[in-house]
Amino acid sequence: MRWQSMLAIYILFWAFSVFLVLPFGVRTAHEAGVELVPGQAESAPHAFNPKKIAIRTTAVATLLFVLFYLNxxxxxxxxxxLDWVHR
Incomplete structure (x- = not known):
């Protein structure tokens, strides 16, 4: 496999992993025990930390890519x- 293909597949795994990682560890203002800012939705996250999300996403994407490459x-x-129809 060419390195450009590997990079493209890794980027796809990374983009997919963002959506897997985003819901975990999210706390609302109510759960954090702080006041809501006027106009803020009650379900909005209290503190958004993109660095933490990027690190988690990179770890998940790397694991998935390694499994893909080993396969x-x-x-x-x-x-x-996977062809169950023509057995």
Whole structure:
């Protein structure tokens, strides 16, 4: 596999992982015990930390990419494995 393909696939895993990571560890102002800012939704997160989310996302994306690459090299799951119609 070319390095450009690997980079593109990793970026796709990273973008997908953002949506997996975002809901975890979110606390609302009510849960944090602070006052709401006027006009703030009650469900809005209390403190948004993009650095923490980026680190978590990178860890999840790297794990998923390593599993993908190991499957690519070793051929654990192939298209024939997933073809249940023509067995």
């Amino acid at each position: 690519y090299v070793n051929g654990w799951v192939t298209a024939e494995t």
